[in-house]
Amino acid sequence: MRKKVKRSLIVLCIGMISTALLLSGCSGSGKTSGGGSTAESSGDDTKPITLSVFMDAPGQQPTADNKIYKLIKEKTGVSLNMEFLVGDLQQKLGVMIAGGDYPDLISGNDKLINAGAYIPLEDLIEKYAPNLKKHYAEVWNQMKDPKDGHIYVLPSYGVYTGSVHDTTYQGPGFYLQKDVLKEMGYPTPKTLEEYFDIIAKYKAKHPDMIGFETLNFDWRVFPLQNAPEHLSGHPNDGGVIVDNNKAQIFADKDIAKTYYKKLNEVNAQGLLDKEAFVQNYDQYLAKIASGRVIGMFDQHWNFQDGENSLISQGKIGSTYVGFPLMYPGAKEYYRDRGGLNLNRGFGISVKAKDPVRIIKFMDALMTEDWQKTLQWGIKGEDYEVKEDGTFYRTPEQRKNADNNTWKLANKADSFFGYMPKMQGSYTDGNATDPGTQPQEFYDSLKPYDQEILKAYNHKTWAEFFKEPGPNPVYFPAYTIILEDGSAAQLASTKLNDLSVKYLPKAIMASPSEFDSVWQDYVNQIHKLDIKAYEDRMNEQIQWRIKNWSSK
């Protein structure tokens, strides 16, 4: 019976999908005429107007006398009627699409784009929004919908100006506990040998600790699979490395073999967690939260929950610092600039009465003055300026900024999160927001963290990694979509299956058997249609270079 129900579900889905397509067809055709007719009607730029806004995440309404929204209303005449998500997003979207009942501004969503809920923005920006035009100049072509070439949504993150000050680091790295660093005299490991040497020495003194941890569970296989590409000097491109815009898999290459052979040795020394390959994600987090793990390779956001638990337990010493280990001669590329978050941010709906006014409003907020107000706050109230022009906050201002009740009355965070924004630094050299102002970040840290940073002569965690230049045009390759049911997708899935199965086997094997298991793995890989996978990647990389390059 269960199977049958499943099948009927599929049929139901087909029904729903086709209905949605039908609806999108209708509203799509209605949209162009609507957008065109209203485009000319806008004279007064500060006449009071209320915009309805929908945001696709739960949130809290700001207080009625919120000082930032008040300022926005004073200066631009715009008041915002904000609606936050309550309940299930897909359901809400379904209702919105079915009824064609859209607010003026809607947060970006693929489903809404397909349903034709947004008006194309490129002409409006060209005509009425010089600031936005300037802001998005570099990424203009990336923002275009690959299907019809229109821009529907203004990305809210990933456009940088000036020098980029990362303070925290969320990316890949070989992590070590702060207590370990302190006890071992603040070493800076640069190679796998140095790194595992530190772990071995520390574990000898603290036998209860787990030496090295990794994860091979469900879709979270990158802690095990991605290290070789970083060790050999490549950024995070997922399953391939890209040299001179040419992608190839690395699972079967020597850069991979060297790393896993090292892990095999490490396992033989008893440094690798015996259960690393059988644990699930929750167990992995639990181990990290117990403070017993000396180090691991991972991307920081992936074990952030474990670290948060450590912080709430007051075990700051058990949280982690990342190091960019390299193979001899390789050039470091761990840290990268976050990519553009396409289709996230605001789009103007087909139901908006005065799109010109809305785009002018968004454009007005794109000046440096407004950005400072929105990101730092109001000078003298929320931040101070030193004589040399550097922005900073007093301890009390910092405390306010952590206080949610205070923020509801004094910040416009929820709305601003979806707006186009400057990231990096302003023309006066200050970082765009307090969180990325190095000194400000340093001063807001706990004393223990300051001590560690001081020992390494750094101001931020990101400084442990080399500052990245602009991303390659195609970057990152892991966002390339493999078409459903294609040979490329099949090869990629099978390659992942092989890695999930053979890598643990090779690492757990006795060192004398490693080579034969590895050979077996490589032979299995070569049976797959890897070429189809690489061809698809390369074709898409070329497509992106052709279509995304600015100018």
Next chain:
Amino acid sequence: MSEIVLTGEVKSKKKKKRVDPEIGVSLSWKTLKAQKQLIFMSVPIAIYLIIFSYVPVWGWLMAFQNYRPALSFWKQDWVGLQQFRFLFQDDAFLGVLRNTIAMSFINLVLGFVTAIALALLLNEIKVRFFKRTVQTISYLPHFLSWVIAAGIVATSLSVDDGIVNTVLMKLHLIDQPVMWLSKGHYFWGIVGLSNVWKEVGWNTIIYLAAITSIDPSLYEAASIDGAGRFHKMRYVTLPGIKSTFIILLIMNIGHILDAGFEVQYLLGNGLVVDWSQTIDIFVLKYGISMGNYSLATAAGIFKTIVSVILVLIANSIAKRLGEERLV
């Protein structure tokens, strides 16, 4: 055929549906009218079956297409038996089929043996409070989701202070902790035992119900004839629940290709993947998550056909042995 309809203890809904066309001679307005309450009662079931079991069969056509959701039916690409060929020529699928059947078989045998054993034991307990307590505790795990249950199993089997290893070490049965979840040949057993732990109490309920329906005079007669506890179990209780057992067995044999999904998905890992993958996981990976609904449908058809054949075989064996049966 008709005598079962009249005497069968377990009244299956399917039975009624089948009767009408088969005794066609007696089907007339008169009989319909005479049985109108029965007819009314079966109408909702019939509608339910038509909507959820027959209409969707139309979707089987997908298995012979290279189905793409956005296209209309007429624009789909027909590929004949290609999806089936992919299934049966893939080495992985054959391994997956083996795992599915093996784990199902283990679950079936262990499930029946333990449930009947527990039912017999519980039935012998005369202290009501104790009996109820044992019963409640034993069926509590049934209400846990497999996500939680698998977490408990994984924690118990951990080398790191897992209860299983700790107990075995204290008993000096093993010298050092065994990594239960990393050895492929333990996996089937672990799944079997986890299933027993989770479901045994629940499965017992139906046997306990069957036992209560046994005529107490049979026990009295057996006592007078000098039967002890074990003789009564052997000669009264077990034959008394035999028909329930056979019906359940036939029904369960139909599910032999449903070895489960959650437990294997949650307990499985790279090291045991050759033993842990079941058809459902394979379908999820290569069918649904790759957008290849055709392959998923083909696998579904395969499972359905095998199930129907197995049920019919089991049924005919039961018939030949003169036992209670389903159809």
